[in-house]
Amino acid sequence: xxxxxxxxxxxxxxxxxxxxxxxxxxxxxxxxxxxxxxxxxxxxxxxxxxxxxxxxxxxxxxxxxxxxxxxxxxxxxxxxxxxxxxxxxxxxxxxxxxxxxxxxxxxxxxxxxxxxxxxxxxxxxxxxxxxxxxxxxxxxxxxxxxxxxxxxxxxxxxxxxxxxxxxxxxxxxxxxxxxxxxxxxxxxxxxxxxxxxxxxxxxxxxxxxxxxxxxxxxxxxxxxxxxxxxxxxxxxxxxxxxxxxxxxxxxxxxxxxxxxxxxxxxxxxxxxxxxxxxxxxxxxxxxxxxxxxxxxxxxxxxxxxxxxxxxxxxxxxxxxxxxxxxxxxxxxxxxxxxxxxxxxxxxxxxxxxxxxxxxxxxxxxxxxxxxxxxx
Numbered sequence: 395x396x397x398x399x400x401x402x403x404x405x406x407x408x409x410x411x412x413x414x415x416x417x418x419x420x421x422x423x424x425x426x427x428x429x430x431x432x433x434x435x436x437x438x439x440x441x442x443x444x445x446x447x448x449x450x451x452x453x454x455x456x457x458x459x460x461x462x463x464x465x466x467x468x469x470x471x472x473x474x475x476x477x478x479x480x481x482x483x484x485x486x487x488x489x490x491x492x493x494x495x496x497x498x499x500x501x502x503x504x505x506x507x508x509x510x511x512x513x514x515x516x517x518x519x520x521x522x523x524x525x526x527x528x529x530x531x532x533x534x535x536x537x538x539x540x541x542x543x544x545x546x547x548x549x550x551x552x553x554x555x556x557x558x559x560x561x562x563x564x565x566x567x568x569x570x571x572x573x574x575x576x577x578x579x580x581x582x583x584x585x586x587x588x589x590x591x592x593x594x595x596x597x598x599x600x601x602x603x604x605x606x607x608x609x610x611x612x613x614x615x616x617x618x619x620x621x622x623x624x625x626x627x628x629x630x631x632x633x634x635x636x637x638x639x640x641x642x643x644x645x646x647x648x649x650x651x652x653x654x655x656x657x658x659x660x661x662x663x664x665x666x667x668x669x670x671x672x673x674x675x676x677x678x679x680x681x682x683x684x685x686x687x688x689x690x691x692x693x694x695x696x697x698x699x700x701x702x703x704x705x706x707x708x709x710x711x712x713x714x715x716x717x718x719x720x721x722x723x724x725x726x727x728x729x730x731x732x733x734x735x736x737x738x739x740x741x742x743x744x745x746x747x748x749x750x751x752x753x754x755x756x757x758x759x760x761x762x763x764x765x766x767x768x769x
Contacts, residue, residue, distance in 0.1 A: 403710040403741055410743035411662050411712075414544070416490040416581055422671040424449035425592025431515065432599070433466040434459040453591055453683050460686035464695060467686065468638045470513035470603045476611050478506050478528065486547040486573035488582040500548060506530075508565060508611060514600035516570075518577040521585075524604050525574050529554040529564040535766045536563040536617040537644070538608045538635075540601070540628030543663070544583045547573035550625075553755050560763045563617065565608045569628060570600045587627065587658065589670045591683050594654070598687030601631040606639050613641070619766055623758060625649055626714065626742070633689040636703075637696035643769040646704040646758050649711070649742060651718040652690040652725075655680040662712040663742070693725045702765040703733040706757060713742035734761060 396404065426449050434456065460467045483500045487493060508526040516522055526538075527547075537557065541549050547568065554564040568575050571585040586597045609620055621644030624632025629647040636642040651657050658664040659677045671680070685691050705726065707719030726733045736757045740750040 399739075400710055403739075403744065404712065406747075407662065407710065407712050407741040407743050410747075414489060414582075414663075416488075417666040418582075418584060419666045419670045420584075420589045422674045423590040423593075424453060425590040425594075425596075426452055428590075428592035428596040429453070429456055432456070432460075432596075433469065434463050450679070450683070453595075454679075457595075457682060457684070457686040461691045464686070464692060465638060467599060468602050468606070468634065470606065472610050473510040473513060473607055476508065476510045476614070479509055480504055480506050484547055484574070486576065488544045488546060490581075496546075496548070508608070510607060510611070512570075512600055513603050513607065514570075514596065516596065516600070518571075518585075520577055521571055521575045521600075523575070524607065525568040526608055527551075527554075527566040527568075529558055529566065531558045531561055531563050533561045533563065534617055535561060535619045535621075536565065536612045537621040537623050537762065538605050538612075538632075539564050539566045540569055540605060540622070540624040540632050541566070541572070542626035542628055542649075543587060545569075545572065545625075545628075553623075553758065556755055556759050557762065560759060562621075562762055562766070563612075565612065567605060567608055569631065570597045570604065587654070587664065587667065589667055594684065595687055598631065598634070598654075602634045602638065605631060605635040609639060609641050619643065619769065621645060621762065621766065623648065623762070630654065630687070630689060633696065634687065634692060636701060637689075637692040637698075640699040643699075643701050644703075644762060644765040645701055646706070646761060648706045648754065648758065649714045649719070649745070650689070650705045650707055650722045651714045652721050653681050653688040653718075654684040655688070656718055657714055658684075660715055660718075664713075689722065690725070693729050697729045697731060700732065700769075702761075702769060703731060704736065704758065704761040704765075705733060706736045706738060706754060708738045708740050708742060708745055710739070710741040710744075 483503045506528040512524045572583045622632045623646045625648040636645045
């Protein structure tokens with residue numbers, strides 16, 4: 395039986411999860427058309443789509459080739475249209491009823507945003523234009539910050555400002571299908587992780603490549619000591635980027651797990667995805683189909699270049715279950731990676747609540763300050 399504290403925490407997590415009441419249950423789609431422009435084609439011509447009965451095998455085999463040649467899968471052509479633009483700050487809430495106080499708080503405020511065309515093309519023009527809010531300070535240290543799934547556009551502003559205070563510049567990336575990049579037909583960032591197998595893979599590839607492009611721009615601005623910070627889904631993307639980009643020397647993974655499929659299957663915030671697909675697929679098959687965007691597939695690649703890592707997880711997490719986080723930590727130990735582990739006495743959603751958000755932010759900021767000083 396859970397302790398009184400654990401039960402209190404689980405009840406709090408459940409209340410916070412139920413605030414988002416506009417989740418949509420969608421049926422399983424193989425989404426093989428999303429593979430038309432991927433590398434690692436093994437003889438398939440661009441634009442090739444297999445017969446419907448071969449879709450699962452096609453994607454399963456593609457995942458194996460991707461993991462075996464992941465440097466090709468996450469390769470890209472550097473954008474040539476980087477530009478900074480000043481515009482009004484907007485919330486882009488994913489809730490059914492946006493928070494009016496939050497909307498009023500940012501009304502009339504302006505900030506600088508980096509824009510460029512994503513090297514990964516999707517059918518949605520909004521998603522193809524990358525957006526990253528710029529928090530600069532003097533110095534050579536900078537990080538790309540990748541928020542959680544369905545984060546609004548002002549989430550992590552306080553963390554970015556705190557990092558500025560310790561001399562770290564921040565590019566806060568709007569991940570694929572999030573906030574200003576959200577297609578007009580959606581109200582949430584559902585296309586980033588969904589019942590569409592191919593689209594979820596493509597979104598993961600795009601998130602990693604967009605983050606690497608942000609590193610290109612930071613280098614062009616004179617930043618030579620680079621890192622990455624990711625939370626939840628952003629932590630997954632951040633790990634994949636760090637495994638494939640040697641420029642990342644410092645990495646903070648705020649909530650960590652092993653396989654995307656395990657989180658979707660067991661996580662509290664993805665129950666609607668499982669509901670739409672579990673009658674047609676099981677966890678083992680789903681794990682194979684999303685292995686190409688799962689951190690567990692890339693520890694060998696991650697270990698190729700020295701870096702310092704922070705792994706934060708929560709003891710009462712109902713979304714990234716603690717046993718998955720501990721399994722990920724175990725892989726850091728098996729591969730003798732330079733890492734620090736912090737366990738918070740809260741859950742996934744409550745990490746963003748007082749007092750835990752201050753504990754979390756302090757751990758990330760203090761780690762980055764000391765880690766940058768030693769690389």
